[in-house]
């Protein structure tokens with residue numbers, strides 16, 4: 001714990017020093033810093049001390065997205081490339097030039113770019129830029145290499161953030177992005193060519209880092225339809241006062257993800273400002289956008305926005321974790337009603353209040369007979385799904401085992417086998433015994449549905465960062481918490497906490 005706190009302080013100190021002592025002749029390093037922070041919140045992290053591998057193509061795409069607006073003409077009084085803001089003191093940046101060319105060819109956003117022949121040269125320019133400059137220059141402080149964030153290696157494909165760094169980026173995302181944008185803004189203002197374009201009354205910040213209002217209007221009719229023309233927050237009918245709201249506020253996470261939008265009254269939206277919405281809204285948003293309409297949103301909006309339900313879920317879980325750690329207020333309703341950010345488990349994705357409860361029990365065992373070219377499923381001999389207390393497991397060892405017959409459609413990407421251990425689920429009509437072979441189904445956000453009343457395997461990171469696994473039945477309490485129930489009454493009911501995640505749904509016991 002002390003170690004993690006010290007690392008967080010060192011991290012802040014390092015970022016501050018980087019912005020003061022680094023040599024910023026161009027703005028690429030600010031973009032890279034911003035991009036690293038974005039990548040860290042867009043995927044779930046296994047543990048606080050996890051390292052994180054980041055592929056360079058991911059960073060190249062981020063760079064393109066960040067520079068997209070910068071490549072639009074800032075001044076209407078100038079023409080061609082001279083209307084563009086410069087990102088460095090010398091010649092115009094290559095990335096800006098290629099993006100400008102794309103825009104001259106009527107490509108309106110990153111999604112269109114990706115599908116066009118312009119993408120490859122743009123991507124290549126971004127990759128070349130990252131590799132030759134910011135990737136290894138970012139960590140040169142006062143002319144000396146200090147690899148605090150990631151080691152400089154010869155890899156041309158990825159970097160690996162040092163243990164604990166991704167978790168620092170998540171904890172201090174707002175601060176890092178604020179500092180990066182601010183320094184970036186100042187750099188652009190300091191370049192002589194730009195001063196003539198900007199003028200005294202400038203909207204520079206809005207231009208460089210603002211919301212793309214035009215694109216938001218594309219989302220409006222889709223959302224109005226799937227919300228049946230009612231406001232997402234107050235549930236009352238909307239008239240001509242509809243606005244598209246970033247559910248996770250743009251000020252907290254400045255990327256437009258298609259699943260992050262809801263339609264709301266202007267008044268509700270204005271009152272919500274940059275607050276995170278209350279827990280009840282969060283559950284409704286997950287249900288509306290990530291479960292029920294996930295596919296519709298992807299279909300309708302991916303021409304304009306990046307649509308990735310998993311990423312939206314990861315970003316929202318991150319935002320609520322930070323809010324809880326900071327004792328932030330959550331916005332509940334118009335006229336400034338708030339609630340405290342409570343410790344909530346995101347271990348049970350997408351509870352659906354209206355869905356009938358699935359009273360799932362252990363189904364009769366099916367036999368594991370072999371047949372000619374039978375489907376094989378992964379089996380993890382070193383993972384014990386604990387029916388008792390958390391058991392530490394190691395997933396590095398995997399074997400293939402024939403899939404049980406009669407268990408329905410199985411997919412080796414999703415279904416796997418592991419042994420039960422302990423006797424907390426040894427009760428009820430269909431008990432699970434110590435040593436039973438279990439068929440489990442990985443929970444992915446697009447398939448999660450309601451887990452209430454179901455038996456799920458829960459994963460928890462122990463101190464050493466190794467996964468621990470526990471099998472329990474899930475029930476939601478009126479206060480929003482989830483309880484984890486054993487079938488054997490000798491075991492106490494546990495309350496889910498933040499360290500836990502559901503990772504698989506129990507399907508059945510397999511006869512061996």
Ligand SMILES: [Zn+2]
Nearest residue numbers: 231234265268
């Ligand atoms: Zn409303």
